Amino acid sequence: MSRAASRPPWELSGDAKRERVRSLFAAITPTYDLMNSVMSLRLHHRWRRAAVGLLHLEPGARVLDLCCGTGDFAFPLRQVVGAAGVVVGLDFAEPMLKRARAKGAPMTPALGDACAIPFADASFDAVTVGWGLRNVPDLDASLAEARRVLKPGGRLVSVDMALPKAAIPRAFAMLVHRAFIPALGALVGRRQEYTYLPRSTQEFDSPEALAERMERHGFRNPVIRRLFMGNIAIVRVER
Template sequence: MAQSTQTPPWEAEGAEKREAVRGLFADIAPTYDLANSIMSARGHYRWRAEACRLIGLTDGESVLDLCCGTGDFLVAAKAAVGQKGSVAGLDFCAPMLAIAAQKLAGSADLMLADATELPIASSQFDAVTVGWGLRNVPDIGKTLREAARVLKPGGRFVSVDMSEPKGFFGPVSRWAYHVSVPLLGRILRKPEAYAYLPKSTERFMDRQQLTKEIEAAGFTRVHSTSRFFGNIAIHWGVKA
C-alpha cells in the first residue's frame, strides 16, 4: 500500500495549511470544549477573562474575535462590554461556528470567513481578540495587519495562545504536555488531530518573536505575560 504524501498540518504552509487546519477543527469540533477544559484544568476561561481586563474592555464597546471557534472568547467579551456593547466573531470552520451560534444564542454577530482577509470595513471596532488562533493561520503577519485595519484609532488587540515553556520547569512542562495531549487524543479517538497541538506549538513563535510581529503590524505599547507554567502566553497592544 502506498504511503500518503500529504503534508502534516503542523508542517503545511499557505493554502495547504488553511485547508488542513480547517479540516482538523471540523473533525474535533464536537469534543473541542471538553478537551480544552481538560487540558487547561478549565484555566482557559480565566485567561480569556484576564485578557479582556488587560485591554480594559468596558461597557458599551465593540469587539471582534478572530478565529472565534466555539465562542468562549465571545462569551467573556460580552460579559465585559455588557448589553450596550456588541461582539462579533469570525471563523473559517463551519462546524466550530455552529457551536458558537448555539452558545451565544443571538448575542453575537457571527461570520464564516478567513482571518487573513476580513470582510469588514476599516476602523470598526474598539478591540480585537484572538484566542489560540494565530498559531493556526497561514499568515500571522497578514492576520495581525487585518486586525489593526479594522480597529478604530487607539483600539486594542489581545492574543492568548500556546507558548513553549522556558526556565527551570520548561523541560518537565514540555514533557508532560507532549505526553498528555496525544494521550487525550487517543482517549477521544482523535489521535492525529490532537498530535497537532504540541507539534504546532513547537513551531510557533516565542513570546519575544510574537511581540515583534505584533509591533510590525502597527501596534504600540505591546506587552506579554505567561500563564500555566509558561505554556500560555498573553500579548496585548494598542493600534498606533
C-alpha cells in the same frame, strides 16, 4: 496523494495549511470544549477573563474575536461591553460556529478568514484571538488585517499556549506536548489532531517574538503576561 497532503500541517502555509487546519478543527468540534477544559484544568475561562481585562473596554464597545471557535471569548466580552456593545465571532470552520450558536455564545457569528477579514477599516475597538494565531495560514496577513479593522488606539490581545523559559518547566511542558496531549486525544479518537495542536505551539513564535512581529506591523506598547508556570502567554498591543 499530493505532496501537501502527506506533510504535517505545521510544515504547510497558504491554502494548503488553510484547508488542512479547517478540516482538523471541523473534525474536533464535537469534543472541542471538553478537551479544552480537560487540558487546561478548566482554567482557560480565567485566562480569557485576564486577557479581556487588558483591553480596558467600555460598555458599548465593538469587539471582533478572531478564530473564535465555539465562542468562549464572547462570554467575558459580553459581560464588559454589555447589551449595547457588539461582539462578533469570526471563524473559517463552520462547524465551530454552529456549536457556538448551539451553546448560546453571546456574539454575532461570521464565517470568514482571519487573513482577509470581511469588515471595514477602523470598525472595532478591540480584537481578541484565543489559541488561534498559530493556526492561521499567513500570520503576517492576519496581523495586518487585525490592525486594519481596529480603530486608532484600539487593542489586540492574543492568548495562547507557550513554552516556559526555565529549563525544567520547559522540559516538562515538552513531555506533556509529546505524550500526554496526543494520548488524551486518542481517548476521543483524535490522536493525529491532538498531535498537531501542541506541535503547532512548538513551531510558533515565542511570546516575545510575536510581540516584535506585531510591532513590525505598526502595533505599539506591547504587554506580555505569562501564566500557568509560563505555559500560557497573553500578548496585548495597541494600534
